[in-house]
Amino acid sequence: MTTVAAYAAPAAKAPLERTTIERRAVGEHDVLIDIKFAGICHSDIHQAREGWGEAIFPMVPGHEIAGIVSEVGPGVTEFAVGDRVGVGCMVDSCGECENCRSGREQFCTGSGMVGTYNAVGKDGEPTYGGYSQKIVVDERYVVRIPDGLSLDVAAPLLCAGITTYSPLKHWGAGPGKKVAVIGLGGLGHMGVKIAHALGAEVTVLSQSLRKKEDGLKLGADHYYATSDPKTFEELAGTFDLILSTVSAPLDFGAYLGLLKTGGALVNVGAPEEPVSLNLFSLIGGNKTLAGSMIGGIAETQEMLDFCAGHGIGAEIELIGAAEINEAYERVLSSDVRYRFVIDTATI
Numbered sequence: 001m002t003t004v005a006a007y008a009a010p011a012a013k014a015p016l017e018r019t020t021i022e023r024r025a026v027g028e029h030d031v032l033i034d035i036k037f038a039g040i041c042h043s044d045i046h047q048a049r050e051g052w053g054e055a056i057f058p059m060v061p062g063h064e065i066a067g068i069v070s071e072v073g074p075g076v077t078e079f080a081v082g083d084r085v086g087v088g089c090m091v092d093s094c095g096e097c098e099n100c101r102s103g104r105e106q107f108c109t110g111s112g113m114v115g116t117y118n119a120v121g122k123d124g125e126p127t128y129g130g131y132s133q134k135i136v137v138d139e140r141y142v143v144r145i146p147d148g149l150s151l152d153v154a155a156p157l158l159c160a161g162i163t164t165y166s167p168l169k170h171w172g173a174g175p176g177k178k179v180a181v182i183g184l185g186g187l188g189h190m191g192v193k194i195a196h197a198l199g200a201e202v203t204v205l206s207q208s209l210r211k212k213e214d215g216l217k218l219g220a221d222h223y224y225a226t227s228d229p230k231t232f233e234e235l236a237g238t239f240d241l242i243l244s245t246v247s248a249p250l251d252f253g254a255y256l257g258l259l260k261t262g263g264a265l266v267n268v269g270a271p272e273e274p275v276s277l278n279l280f281s282l283i284g285g286n287k288t289l290a291g292s293m294i295g296g297i298a299e300t301q302e303m304l305d306f307c308a309g310h311g312i313g314a315e316i317e318l319i320g321a322a323e324i325n326e327a328y329e330r331v332l333s334s335d336v337r338y339r340f341v342i343d344t345a346t347i
């Protein structure tokens with residue numbers, strides 16, 4: 001066991017504070033990672049405030065982890081000391097069920113996916129996330145960060161990157177396709193960059209035109225305000241694919257009206273409240289309303305290689321650990337361009 005400095009929420013809705021946690025001894029197939037950077041994902045805030053249901057406290061959030069391997073277990077074959085690596089939303093699964101074997105470990109039906117934090121590991125101990133200085137992870141849940149990507153801008157790719165890359169790939173974003181991204185936040189800005197790099201014609205649908213200049217710089221071809229009812233008239237029947245990245249409840253029926261016949265609206269946001277939908281907006285035009293949750297380990301590696309190949313990192317605001325609580329408030333008021341990343345040396 002190693003004692004490690006961390007930032008934790010001691011209870012639901014309580015401010016995060018500095019503490020120490022224990023990391024397990026490095027096992028046969030484990031790597032010890034010196035965490036350098038950890039992104040702040042909106043879901044960290046949902047969970048630290050119990051917005052998604054009962055949670056485990058104290059909680060050390062953080063599932064956008066980038067660091068350097070500092071020790072490996074005797075059975076580790078893929079990683080060596082000094083390697084640049086990342087850890088995303090999961091640190092374990094059964095490895096044997098149909099989903100695990102097909103690279104969709106996030107939907108493990110055996111032991112279930114073990115979340116990087118706010119979960120219980122196979123050893124019966126709670127898992128603690130990336131707002132800390134070190135983490136011990138089974139090598140099967142560790143990915144390689146290519147040399148061309150700086151660790152600070154790579155960290156958010158481990159959740160925001162894969163969450164948008166996976167559905168964009170799955171639903172065929174590419175040349176000749178018109179793709180809209182709803183919301184230009186942490187997820188949305190990655191969606192724009194990745195959809196653009198995949199060769200799609202990209203439109204941002206944002207509440208206002210406040211971030212229009214940024215959106216166009218990030219790779220969007222068009223930018224519309226959804227607060228303007230004319231947007232929904234003008235863009236009716238336009239898109240092959242719409243990716244919704246917002247966690248506020250939306251009028252999905254209105255957005256389905258923007259799809260071409262046979263188009264798909266994929267939701268990756270996780271609102272705390274249910275939404276309602278008139279199903280006529282689906283059956284008229286054979287439309288699909290789909291969901292997507294992060295991606296498997298192999299696909300996460302593919303995404304990192306793709307991002308490195310296209311020079312894509314997240315747009316970040318680097319903060320010290322003492323600023324985490326303030327950063328949470330700013331995320332909630334959409335005042336971040338576009339991801340806060342904690343320099344874990346400051347913990």
Ligand SMILES: [Zn+2]
Pocket residue numbers: 041042043044063159160
């Ligand atoms: Zn996340």
Ligand SMILES: [Zn+2]
Pocket residue numbers: 093094095096097098099100101105107108109110111112
């Ligand atoms: Zn499994």
